[in-house]
Amino acid sequence: xxxxxxxxxxxxxxxxxxxxxxxxxxxxxxxxxxxxxxxxxxxxxxxxxxxxxxxxxxxxxxxxxxxxxxxxxxxxxxxxxxxxxxxxxxxxxxxxxxxxxxxxxxxxxxxxxxxxxxxxxxxxxxxxxxxxxxxxxxxxxxxxxxxxxxxxxxxxxxxxxxxxxxxxxxxxxxxxxxxxxxxxxxxxxxxxxxxxxxxxxxxxxxxxxxxxxxxxxxxxxxxxxxxxxxxxxxxxxxxxxxxxxxxxxxxxxxxxxxxxxxxxxxx
Amino acid sequence: xxxxxxxxxxxxxxxxxxxxxxxxxxxxxxxxxxxxxxxxxxxxxxxxxxxxxxxxxxxxxxxxxxxxxxxxxxxxxxxxxxxxxxxxxxxxxxxxxxxxxxxxxxxxxxxxxxxx
Numbered sequence: 001x002x003x004x005x006x007x008x009x010x011x012x013x014x015x016x017x018x019x020x021x022x023x024x025x026x027x028x029x030x031x032x033x034x035x036x037x038x039x040x041x042x043x044x045x046x047x048x049x050x051x052x053x054x055x056x057x058x059x060x061x062x063x064x065x066x067x068x069x070x071x072x073x074x075x076x077x078x079x080x081x082x083x084x085x086x087x088x089x090x091x092x093x094x095x096x097x098x099x100x101x102x103x104x105x106x107x108x109x110x111x112x113x114x115x116x117x118x119x120x121x122x123x124x125x126x127x128x129x130x131x132x133x134x135x136x137x138x139x140x141x142x143x144x145x146x147x148x149x150x151x152x153x154x155x156x157x158x159x160x161x162x163x164x165x166x167x168x169x170x171x172x173x174x175x176x177x178x179x180x181x182x183x184x185x186x187x188x189x190x191x192x193x194x195x196x197x198x199x200x201x202x203x204x205x206x207x208x209x210x211x212x213x214x215x216x217x218x219x220x221x222x223x224x225x226x227x228x229x230x231x232x233x234x235x236x237x238x239x240x241x242x243x244x245x246x247x248x249x250x251x252x253x254x255x256x257x258x259x260x261x262x263x264x265x266x267x
Numbered sequence: 268x269x270x271x272x273x274x275x276x277x278x279x280x281x282x283x284x285x286x287x288x289x290x291x292x293x294x295x296x297x298x299x300x301x302x303x304x305x306x307x308x309x310x311x312x313x314x315x316x317x318x319x320x321x322x323x324x325x326x327x328x329x330x331x332x333x334x335x336x337x338x339x340x341x342x343x344x345x346x347x348x349x350x351x352x353x354x355x356x357x358x359x360x361x362x363x364x365x366x367x368x369x370x371x372x373x374x375x376x377x378x379x380x381x382x383x
Contacts, residue, residue, distance in 0.1 A: 169344045201271045203343055203352050233274075240271040 004030040006081060008039050010051060011092040014101050021099070023090070024048075030081065036069055036089060037076035040103075052102035060220055063156030067103050068092040073158040073218045094161035110157050113173045117181040117199055122192030126255065135257040137189040150183035150228055152221045159215035159225050171204035175215035178206055179228030185235060193239070201236050209233075273336060280333035287326045294319065314377035327370045335363035 013021035097105035
């Protein structure tokens with residue numbers, strides 16, 4: 001692949017100076033194993049220092065470099081130039097978020113929605129255990145299996161940028177937050193049941209998902225938020241059903257003293 | 268009313284509508300020749316039959332409840348805000364009640380022979 005050239009079209013836009021975005025073309029010398037992020041950084045370092053983009057880990061772990069590449073939301077650091085076919089690539093900022101500059105979008109509303117679903121284990125009986133843990137909450141491998149894929153979310157925002165409901169309904173929590181809500185609802189260590197149901201069983205909550213499935217198609221970590229949302233709908237419907245059998249209450253996970261606790265103590 | 272209750276209503280009315288429309292089409296388009304089924308006198312006779320008339324009334328309520336709830340959902344996704352949400356919920360509810368009442372009036376008038 002070395003020796004060729006890549007035509008990289010980047011959407012440029014500074015909302016404080018311009019009325020609308022425009023495209024700029026950069027010619028990048030191709031290298032073996034080049035990612036779109038590599039190409040963007042070459043353009044920024046060697047051709048135009050003014051290109052604004054966000055990146056960090058370069059290994060699809062941090063979720064910073066989400067952008068629209070050839071019309072599809074992807075992480076620039078894990079997208080190989082060679083996988084995109086013809087030697088012309090168009091890079092634009094993610095949809096459904098306000099543009100800060102060029103390829104950088106404002107993710108504040110995204111993180112607010114994530115925070116809005118109480119993304120942490122809620123316990124009623126032993127709040128003191130949360131502050132100063134004396135052991136561990138145990139769960140079976142099966143219980144872990146039922147939620148583990150949703151814990152792989154890196155909050156890159158690609159799912160929400162591809163979601164058709166998020167593009168029209170600003171109050172919709174989005175696939176990321178809803179899938180996380182399901183993850184905590186089904187976590188046996190969590191006791192936030194009713195509060196969690198109330199957070200998503202609203203006019204603009206879980207029911208506004210029309211199961212387009214684009215969130216799952218673009219997730220770089222293989223998470224299936226669309227599945228999580230459908231399971232969340234089923235969970236809410238079952239929990240709210242008047243025909244529901246009276247639950248004896250969730251036993252939840254009990255605290256088991258950590259056998260290695262003494263080893264962890266500082267000498 | 269909780270949104271999950273509204274969606275339960277949406278799913279139940281969807282299933283009911285499929286079943287009732289199928290029965291309605293079978294009764295009016297298959298069991299009775301189509302040309303005869305749409306004649307004015309036959310339509311009136313359908314309203315006057317207790318079972319057929321009741322089926323039409325239920326079909327009216329089911330389809331309108333489903334349709335207006337769908338309209339409410341579209342409007343809620345179109346714009347946001349507490350005032351808009353409350354307004355849409357109430358306006359659509361009143362429109363649904365008014366339309367069902369008007370349709371029911373037609374069913375009752377035809378069933379009781381007040382439409383000749």
